[in-house]
Amino acid sequence: DTGVSQDPRHKITKRGQNVTFRCDPISEHNRLYWYRQTLGQGPEFLTYFQNEAQLEKSRLLSDRFSAERPKGSFSTLEIQRTEQGDSAMYLCASSSDRAREQFFGPGTRLTVL
Amino acid sequence: KNEVEQSPQNLTAQEGEFITINCSYSVGISALHWLQQHPGGGIVSLFMLSSGKKKHGRLIATINIQEKHSSLHITASHPRDSAVYICAALRGATNKLIFGTGTLLAVQP
Numbered sequence: 702d703t704g705v706s707q708d709p710r711h712k713i714t715k716r717g718q719n720v721t722f723r724c725d726p727i728s729e730h731n732r733l734y735w736y737r738q739t740l741g742q743g744p745e746f747l748t749y750f751q752n753e754a755q756l757e758k759s760r761l762l763s764d765r766f767s768a769e770r771p772k773g774s775f776s777t778l779e780i781q782r783t784e785q786g787d788s789a790m791y792l793c794a795s796s797s798d799r800a801r802e803q804f805f806g807p808g809t810r811l812t813v814l
Numbered sequence: 815k816n817e818v819e820q821s822p823q824n825l826t827a828q829e830g831e832f833i834t835i836n837c838s839y840s841v842g843i844s845a846l847h848w849l850q851q852h853p854g855g856g857i858v859s860l861f862m863l864s865s866g867k868k869k870h871g872r873l874i875a876t877i878n879i880q881e882k883h884s885s886l887h888i889t890a891s892h893p894r895d896s897a898v899y900i901c902a903a904l905r906g907a908t909n910k911l912i913f914g915t916g917t918l919l920a921v922q923p
Contacts, residue, residue: 743913
């Protein structure tokens with residue numbers, strides 16, 4: 702499978718716990734994006750990596766959120782001290798400099814109880 | 815006001831009908847994505863276009879850069895086309911996507 706993969710697909714956690722999500726982009730893609738989608742809404746941009754450098758972060762990304770892409774391949778998104786308002790679908794997408802078209806992973810659905 | 819607006823928000827059609835979903839944007843963009851999302855499912859890219867028109871099977875997408883408007887057309891609609899259709903604008907040097915709120919399409923047999 703050469704598409705974008707995300708793990709886990711679903712995560713249920715209690716308020717106050719930390720969670721970490723992983724995204725594996727298409728192998729030759731150097732650009733990686735994280736988006737968040739709440740129920741009934743369109744996705745919103747969270748952060749962008751070009752290779753291993755995190756070049757843009759949305760104001761939506763509070764101090765409790767951190768993202769990494771240490772070797773310019775897979776990326777992780779960690780949420781510390783989760784709140785009920787963090788419940789959402791977290792989407793990862795990747796693209797290349799040449800093609801710009803973004804390809805999405807299946808998403809990780811987070812439920813904070 | 816959202817930077818990317820879609821209409822209609824909900825659309826019900828009979829099988830075989832010609833469907834149009836509209837998208838307008840108020841900011842400068844480098845290109846526009848049309849995306850499809852099934853309930854509970856991931857997002858699939860249908861088109862990315864920066865000018866003119868693209869066609870793939872029964873789907874046609876057009877964009878008018880001067881008017882900041884794009885349309886997605888579905889010819890001979892089928893129940894399997896039922897999904898949420900989202901337009902998203904590529905913005906800035908990072909090409910991050912700014913999404914519309916989506917159009918929920920239901921095609922009835």
